[in-house]
Amino acid sequence: MAQEKVPKIKLNNGAEIPAFGLGTWKSKPGEVTKAVNDAIDLGYRHIDCAHVYGNEQEVGAGIAEKIKQGTCNRGDLFVTSKLWNTFHRPDLVLPACKQTLKDLGLEYLDLYLIHWPVGYKEGESNFPQDDAGNILFSDVDYVDTWPEMEKLVESGLVRSIGLSNFNSEQIKRVLNIAKIKPVVNQIECHPYLNQKKLMQFCKEHDIVVTAYSPLGSPDRPWAKPDDPQLLEDKKLKEMAQRLKRSPAQVLIRYQLQRGNVVIPKSVTKSRINENLDVFDFELSKEDMEYLDTFDCNGRICPILPAKAHPHYPFNIEF
DSSP states (O other): OOGGGGEEEOOOOOOOOEEEEEOTOOOOHHHHHHHHHHHHHTTOEEEEEGGGGGGGHHHHHHHHHHHTTSOGGGGEEEEEEEEOOGGOHHHHHHEEEEEEEHHTOOOOEEEEEESOOOOOOOOOSSSOOOTSBBBOOOOOOOHHHHHHHHHHHHSSSEEEEEEESOOOOHHHHHHHHHHOOEEEEEEETTBBOOHHHHHHHHTTTTOEEESSSSSSOOTTTTOOOOOOOOOGGGHHHHHHHTTTSSSHHHHHHHHHHHTTTOOOOEEEEEEHHHHOOEEEEEEOOOHHHHTTTTTOOSOOOOOGGTTTTTOOOOGGGO
């Protein structure tokens, strides 16, 4: 079975996370149930979700179907979700987590992350704005959010907790107050933004890196026609051709060999299958070093509307 090929990485609390999973960001509600079904059939056991993706009910439907069919049981799956920016206020953390569990139809999450270090104004909208269209911020500090995340572990709703899009200084601030250490920092990571320094920092603090947008997120909504497309990179395509692999497979293998968890997103069955077919080849040391040279600080998820926030994460080097 394909899932037997997927290695697991030990987290600092003793739990294990499959090193490979299905990303669901930008998967449309109508498509994502089928994508989850296909992925589980093919051997995926790790599903990465978030409240703000707006599709957790459909993801949950896909999971429920496969459990009902006996393809897997809940214990076989590793399900991640994320606390959105409008729920940083301590009293909102538990209700937000419960909403996600209800949407996914699950009794617990394997991993729950603070999605971004920036808090947005509490209320109905995920993206609250003033009349000029600027995002309205909350004055909650994420170090006050973290103890509420810890309570989710203590109450059994969540097995592990972590961070997403946090820089080294922000991780340090959390570590300084944490009773329960974050197990993961989920960050944008691909050869155009190889995150070497942040990866090294996380490693020193026994925090696993999950690489999102490992294929350069060609379908990101704000892409401009002339933006460089990682999957179309001539050097990458030449390497893939030489290895008789697809560019996507090379990019996924790159993250796995760096010791990162990798969560490529797709809703196309053939690609979902192809993305998993990366456990029977290796990139040489030279190939890995060559891919590192693609780095151009090419961040594709800069969350620019939050640039004025005091906790904006990308104002420092890493």
